[in-house]
Amino acid sequence: xxxxxxxxxxxxxxxxxxxxxxxxxxxxxxxxxxxxxxxxxxxxxxxxxxxxxxxxxxxxxxxxxxxxxxxxxxxxxxxxxxxxxxxxxxxxxxxxxxxxxxxxxxxxxxxxxxxxxxxxxxxxxxxxxxxxxxxxxxxxxxxxxxxxxxxxxxxxxxxxxxxxxxxxxxxxxxxxxxxxxxxxxxxxxxxxxxxxxxxxxxxxxxxxxxxxxxxxxxxxxxxxxxxxxxxxxxxxxxxxxxxxxxxxxxxxxxxxxxxxxxxxxxxxxxxxxxxxxxxxxxxxxxxxxxxxxxxxxxxxxxxx
Numbered sequence: 001x002x003x004x005x006x007x008x009x010x011x012x013x014x015x016x017x018x019x020x021x022x023x024x025x026x027x028x029x030x031x032x033x034x035x036x037x038x039x040x041x042x043x044x045x046x047x048x049x050x051x052x053x054x055x056x057x058x059x060x061x062x063x064x065x066x067x068x069x070x071x072x073x074x075x076x077x078x079x080x081x082x083x084x085x086x087x088x089x090x091x092x093x094x095x096x097x098x099x100x101x102x103x104x105x106x107x108x109x110x111x112x113x114x115x116x117x118x119x120x121x122x123x124x125x126x127x128x129x130x131x132x133x134x135x136x137x138x139x140x141x142x143x144x145x146x147x148x149x150x151x152x153x154x155x156x157x158x159x160x161x162x163x164x165x166x167x168x169x170x171x172x173x174x175x176x177x178x179x180x181x182x183x184x185x186x187x188x189x190x191x192x193x194x195x196x197x198x199x200x201x202x203x204x205x206x207x208x209x210x211x212x213x214x215x216x217x218x219x220x221x222x223x224x225x226x227x228x229x230x231x232x233x234x235x236x237x238x239x240x241x242x243x244x245x246x247x248x249x250x251x252x253x254x255x256x257x258x259x260x261x262x263x264x265x266x267x268x269x270x271x272x273x274x275x276x277x278x279x280x281x282x283x284x285x286x287x288x289x290x291x292x293x294x295x296x297x298x299x300x301x302x303x304x
Contacts (some may be wrong), residue, residue, distance in 0.1 A: 001246055004275040006286025010040075011247075011277065014202045022207045027116065027214070031086040038091055042285035045097035052089070056133045058126070061089040062141070063100035063107040074147035075106040075138075076301045077131050077175070079163075081154030081279075083184070083211025084123055085115050092153075095282060095294060102298035106143055108134055112159065115215035123215065124225055127159040128166050135173050147304045150175040151297065153281050154250075155211065157183025161240075162225050168236055176304040178240045179297055181281050182250050183257070185229035187212045187221040191252035201247045203278035208249055229253050234260065239267040241300060243293060248278040271296075 003011060014020070022030060049064045065073075078096060080087040089109055100107040112126035131150065138145045152160040157180040164178055189209060198205030216226060224231050240261055244254035251272070258270035273280065273289045284290040 001274040003247065003277075004287055004289060006283065007276055007280065009286070010202055010283075011200060015200055019199060019204070022204070022210055027085060034082060034086045034091050035088070037279075037282070038094065040283045040285045041094040042291070044094055045101050048097050048100045050097070055137055058130055058133055059111045060130065060134070061093075061096070061109045061111075063096050063109075064142075065100060065104050068142065071142060072139075072144045073104070073106050073142055074149070074176075074301060074304050075108060075134070075141070075143040076100075076103065076149045076151055077134055077160075078107060078109045079112065079127055079150075079152030079156030079159040080109065081152065081156045081181075082114070083208055084155045084215035085211050087114070087155070092282070095284070098284070098294050099298050099301065102295055103301040105298075105301050106141065107301075108141070110134075115211075119214075120216050120219045121225065123155070123159060124162055124166075127163045131163050131167070131175075132172070145173070146176065148175045149177050149179060149301045149304050151179035151181065151301075152183070153181035154278065155184050157181050158185060158228065161185070161228050164237055165228065165231070165233065166225075169233075174238055177238050177300065179243070179300055180240065180254070180257075181243045181293070181297075182245050182248050182254055182278055183242070184208065184212075184250060185227065185253045185257055187216065187227045189249075191256065193252035194249045197247050197249045197251065197277075201249075201277040203249070205249050208278075229257055229260065231260075232264065234264040234266050237261070237266050240269075242268065242270040243281075243297075244270065244272045245276045245278055245280055246272060246274045247276065250278060
């Protein structure tokens with residue numbers, strides 16, 4: 001399958017530039033580059049209400065359909081991507097605006113601590129704490145507790161999965177479903193797609209693995225919360241939908257997760273988007289697949 005036209009232009013520019021190495025970049029430069037890429041997210045959705053709020057010492061950004069009043073709505077709790085070292089409300093603002101508009105539901109983004117300033121397990125702990133805070137404050141936020149979706153892209157998909165597993169183990173509450181968008185699942189980089197798709201497609205093997213290195217340090221890469229792909233305790237999770245990208249170093253592990261979940265009795269589905277790369281969900285300005293994915297995820301949240 002060929003690359004989508006807009007994606008192909010990005011890849012061509014990356015290769016022409018000599019496949020720039022992230023190892024030559026500072027953390028600040030990597031974060032600034034991620035923020036600059038938001039120009040590719042498409043036209044800003046303005047038909048929603050947004051507010052930043054602090055609950056129990058954590059910061060969230062809430063996106064709400066306009067004029068919902070006191071309605072108790074389904075909600076999406078979202079964890080942003082960025083290889084555990086970058087990402088913010090701003091890098092994902094347009095996608096979350098669109099998800100709120102197209103779903104007619106509440107979307108609440110969790111800001112977790114980033115590496116290298118904050119190492120393992122800071123992001124994991126913040127993700128679980130953030131989800132618990134939202135659940136506890138559901139009535140105040142206008143959220144239906146029984147219809148909460150956990151979702152995230154890349155590192156955020158990892159955090160959504162591990163948060164659901166931690167909630168299951170704690171036996172407190174469970175989301176209605178999970179949506180995992182090209183999740184980072186295996187810190188050992190075991191699968192072939194890390195090799196086949198690891199050099200040319202903008203978000204490289206090096207970019208992903210250096211994120212793990214900054215966050216994990218010397219932490220054992222096979223710990224269950226570090227490489228959740230290899231876990232055997234998925235049974236009992238709510239329904240899970242996994243999104244993979246054809247030219248993504250993480251493609252194989254996302255699809256392996258689907259197989260493992262099916263084997264362990266989870267109601268799991270998986271969609272591979274063709275002609276796109278890791279990060280395509282944030283490229284709605286140049287990618288039809290990104291636009292389709294946003295609509296699909298929004299519909300799943302509304303149905304939860």
